[in-house]
Amino acid sequence: MPVAPLALEVHALRKTFGNVVAVDGLDLEVQAGECFGLLGPNGAGKTTTIEICEGLQEPDSGDVLILGQRWSSDERALRERLGVQLQETQFSEKVTVEETITLFRSFFRRGPVVDEIIRLVQLDEKRGARVGTLSGGQKQRLSVACALAGDPELLFLDEPTTGLDPQSRRQLWDLVERLRASGRSIVLTTHYMDEAERLCDRVAIVDHGKVIAIDTPRGLIRALGAEQVVEVELAEGAAVPSGLFDTTAGVLGSRIDGPLWTLQVSAAHEAVPAVLRTLESAQLSLTELRTHTPTLEDVFVSLTGRHLREQ
């Protein structure tokens, strides 16, 4: 049996808009059948990257191989094999769910029947409803439905849950998980950590147009080396010596951001008393103390020194 080609191969991709560098030498490999996440803050170059992969933008330089084919030579064949969901597509409000999906289905040579798509995205009750009457979550599922019309081998989802309420997000996650279980490759972008952790087999962390880390969500978190994260918030205005926790027992790394210290620790039950003793001897009072298991957010902070969603 021949080795299946990679779902996506991106090499040294570059794209500038005027003097803004959106994508700056980005490399990626996505395995067939994998759900791959591009994680990064707004403006990191995720959408530009994914739109180049979708054949909607031209890169300045670099090489993109999709399902073993190239846009320059195989555009028509590729269009039949991909499912694309864009950020911010607004479908015609006067047209019903079923009519919209039927339209998209008609563009593809092969694919599931319309009823089946509607059932998969759980819009059965809304099939006759006009798009204008749908909720945000329902519109987003319609958008995914249209991307499924050609039974794609590779599905691109660009920030599928941005702006949705928690319940709608979970519904969409369930849908993505069902799609992943059906064996197709998925590339999704997100700036939500929990989304990437829950849905993706592997995650590339993108910042300033480059991949700065790439691994499974667990692997990225494990590389942090910490078992627990302790956040300590000090009273405003206190003069804080830098390197305050450098010698505290059990603290592996620390970072200060205003009054907030973020400490990576090996074991919370040993580190927290030591942290409290350090504060006491420095005569600092704390206003809040939290611990949590590390997340991709902590990975991002430790890699870039910034939070994923500033403000």
Next chain:
Amino acid sequence: MSESSPKQSAWNPGEGGSSSPLLQLTLIRFREFLREPEAVFWTFIFPLLLASGLGLAFRSRPGDVAKVGVLTTAPGAESVRAALTGDSTLQIVSLDDSAAVTALRIGTVALVVVATDSERVEYRYDRARTEARTARLLVDQALQRKRGRTDAVQVSESIVSERGSRYIDFVLPGLLAMNLMGSGMWGIGFSIVDARKKKLLKRFVATPMRRHHYLASFLLMRLGLMVIEVTVITVFGYFAFGVPMRGSLVTFGVACLLGALVFGSLGLLVASRARTIEAASGLMNLLMLPMWVASGVFFSAGNFPDAVQPVIQALPLTAVVDAVRGIMIQGLGWAALALEFAIIATWLVLSFGIALRIFRWR
């Protein structure tokens, strides 16, 4: 059932699930249009209201009377008034100085008679107004006859009110052509700019959809609507005002078809790059306004100076108006309208070709 995760192999192959993309795109066009009540009103109802209004305002009025004011403060007012009352073609009102000025200004009387003394009258009126000149002739004739002037020539009259020579016969084909222009340009232009703004164009481009199918679906919708529009307006004109259809229906059909296509293509051209409705709107007005004024919809394009005639004759709306009017009212055939058809075809090829070339899909 919904709990099971359907495997890729569980999809039924889509035989019967898929149909022609061009058909689906065109169906969507019609649905979008018919589900927009305002669009239906402007396309079908408005031209009928306009035609009815104009037809009533400019209907042939056999018993028409001229409204004439007599200035009461003038010395001979009473004798003039006496001389004019009783003339069935005149309606007399007495006015003082300020009322006379106002009445002339706002057009409630066409002419004011000032009897300066028993032997002299002065007519105050605007020579540019047809009804004022008519009133002057009628008043003068009535006064002169009262003082004993006799007609030197014996006159007999035979009144003509032939279908095809009234204002409604002139204006209805004009409205028909104007409607083809308006609905073609607005209908197509706005839908496309809207789809571009909503990133729907980009989303379509991300599928295997053929781009010419997308553009063709707009022209097909226009042709479908054109048949309805044209039928409604001509049938209404025929039964409500007796506007004739003297030429061949085939020639007429081809003229309307070409008209719908040429304005549809111009709509595509206007929308080919615009990113906002405002930008498209400005371009549309820039293109359409000169044609509304100059192309002979409401009055003959011949009223404009000779120097600009070549330009006016080359406008697409002028060609469509002349063709439709020529066929309906004069019964002209292919040979007589060859120039008009050539002008329309040229605009069609140019605008569609350029639109395809410069169209912005993203």
